[in-house]
Amino acid sequence: MRLPFSVDIRPGRPLHDQVVFAVTKAVVTGQLAAGDAFPSVRALSQELRINPNTAQKIVGTLIERGLLEPRPGIGTVVAAWQPAANPARRASLASQIDRLAVEARQLGMTLSDLLDAIRRAWK
């Protein structure tokens, strides 16, 4: 694996979504620093053994979210990190939190259990 981030492709979720998540995680945790070169669309598709089109969708999404910056003719570079402040994603996050709380309760977890799990995942 020569990629600057780690991914383990598993069924159940859209492919591009999993990779976008992996890259985002690498950025917010500092594993990918601003200015670092990001693999080209074609390199990405070869390394992950996915279609160039899917790789392009991934890179496009990351640029749209401000995580990557395109350098025409050169490639893409990890952008200087800044909060996204996207209202739609904020709303989606709230919805995810609601679902998480209900699911956790249904699985028998206490509030403390869930908060601990969140803290553990934050690191």
Next chain:
Amino acid sequence: MRLPFSVDIRPGRPLHDQVVFAVTKAVVTGQLAAGDAFPSVRALSQELRINPNTAQKIVGTLIERGLLEPRPGIGTVVAAWQPAANPARRASLASQIDRLAVEARQLGMTLSDLLDAIRRAWK
């Protein structure tokens, strides 16, 4: 709305998933108590204006998860609540938590912000 729970159908997520979530939420919050009669498959499909097949899928999922109990020839009843303890769903929950943490950070939230949001959703 004569249903014993509240749903607001919105695009983006599978229909049956939204209803299953709404019912689960009503059960874990005590809005639906054990022994309460649950709408029949046909009544559900009429009230929600969805296909009987989709309604059946919803009821089937809820029974499978132990939230409803089938009474052959009568209908379904809200089951006595007990933690699910499903390994697959536990793993899925952990994955959801990971995603939530990364997404929240990317949106500029602090750990405290997220923990507060969780506490708010728990109530």
Next chain:
DNA sequence: CTGAGTGTACTAGTATAGATAGTACACCTG
């Protein structure tokens, strides 16, 4: 007993999204 309502199980068809496949073009660097 009869009829209506119940869960359950099928077969089909349609629409959409995810992923693949292939081609093309303007751009920059060596």
Next chain:
DNA sequence: CAGGTGTACTATCTATACTAGTACACTCAG
């Protein structure tokens, strides 16, 4: 110029979500 880059298309395949319709065994009120 040659090769690598982002970007933009069209086309095809597959799985999922939803709809549509039918059928059967069960239980209860009449």
